[in-house]
Amino acid sequence: MKKIETICKTFLWTGGTYASKRALLSWDKVCPPKTAGGFHVLDIQIWNKAAICKLLWNLCRKKDKLWVRWIHLYYGKKQEVWDIKPRNASWIVQKIIKAKRYIEVVGVSMKEVAEWNYFSIKKCYNGMRGQLLTRSRLHAWGVAEEVNCPLCNEVEETIDHLLFKCRIAGGIWNKLLQWHGITRTSMEGQREIQWAEGKATGNNAHAQVYRLTLACAMYHIWNERNIRVFQEQQKTVEVIVSQIVQEITIRGSKNIKTEKRIAEIDYYM
Numbered sequence: 001m002k003k004i005e006t007i008c009k010t011f012l013w014t015g016g017t018y019a020s021k022r023a024l025l026s027w028d029k030v031c032p033p034k035t036a037g038g039f040h041v042l043d044i045q046i047w048n049k050a051a052i053c054k055l056l057w058n059l060c061r062k063k064d065k066l067w068v069r070w071i072h073l074y075y076g077k078k079q080e081v082w083d084i085k086p087r088n089a090s091w092i093v094q095k096i097i098k099a100k101r102y103i104e105v106v107g108v109s110m111k112e113v114a115e116w117n118y119f120s121i122k123k124c125y126n127g128m129r130g131q132l133l134t135r136s137r138l139h140a141w142g143v144a145e146e147v148n149c150p151l152c153n154e155v156e157e158t159i160d161h162l163l164f165k166c167r168i169a170g171g172i173w174n175k176l177l178q179w180h181g182i183t184r185t186s187m188e189g190q191r192e193i194q195w196a197e198g199k200a201t202g203n204n205a206h207a208q209v210y211r212l213t214l215a216c217a218m219y220h221i222w223n224e225r226n227i228r229v230f231q232e233q234q235k236t237v238e239v240i241v242s243q244i245v246q247e248i249t250i251r252g253s254k255n256i257k258t259e260k261r262i263a264e265i266d267y268y269m
């Protein structure tokens with residue numbers, strides 16, 4: 001997932017494989033569907049949740065702090081501190097204790113948290129934010145009811161499914177591979193990226209155009225997903241592929257070598 005995000009970021013910020021100083025789109029504008037869906041869950045709010053989680057961790061660990069001692073003394077006599085229900089407590093104490101649901105939703109138990117020697121707000125934030133919010137992740141947050149992939153509507157949506165395993169995404173990849181003259185069908189995400197790392201490294205035009213294709217395709221598939229979810233419109237595989245090719249052509253034309261390579265593969269199509 002990290003790799004996918006890095007590739008997408010490189011693509012969006014530099015136009016692919018060559019260094020351009022201009023950011024074309026802010027990653028945050030592309031990445032979170034939250035704002036588009038009217039959820040208005042800003043990253044800063046997730047950060048805030050992560051910070052509250054740290055307070056909760058403090059509550060479990062830092063018994064030398066005055067406010068922590070006070071809460072333990074006051075509420076936590078018979079039970080674990082995260083299990084107390086401080087109905088009469090101030091809202092901030094309630095908020096801190098309720099933060100355990102943020103932790104549990106990302107699959108971490110409070111027992112584990114209580115054993116950690118340190119707590120990184122950043123790691124917690126990343127865990128809560130995820131790289132891209134797919135429907136199954138949103139589902140875990142209690143936001144979306146629909147968990148099926150918006151492209152094929154057949155399988156639960158995960159990033160790996162959406163970008164690679166999905167029948168529709170697979171159709172897009174296969175056409176693009178064909179365009180590159182590569183005679184194999186698309187693979188699942190991890191392997192697709194490994195393949196690109198192995199075969200499409202370096203600064204030769206072949207590799208650059210291949211990497212550009214990978215980034216561009218992931219971006220357009222993600223975009224299509226958002227259009228389907230939030231605007232209830234959809235494009236066919238053919239239209240998406242032609243848009244991807246068009247974009248690769250425009251971006252590739254900034255460099256003579258890649259421009260030549262694209263003209264070459266265009267000839268075969």
Ligand SMILES: [Zn+2]
Pocket residue numbers: 149150151152153154155161162165166167168
């Ligand atoms: Zn699908």
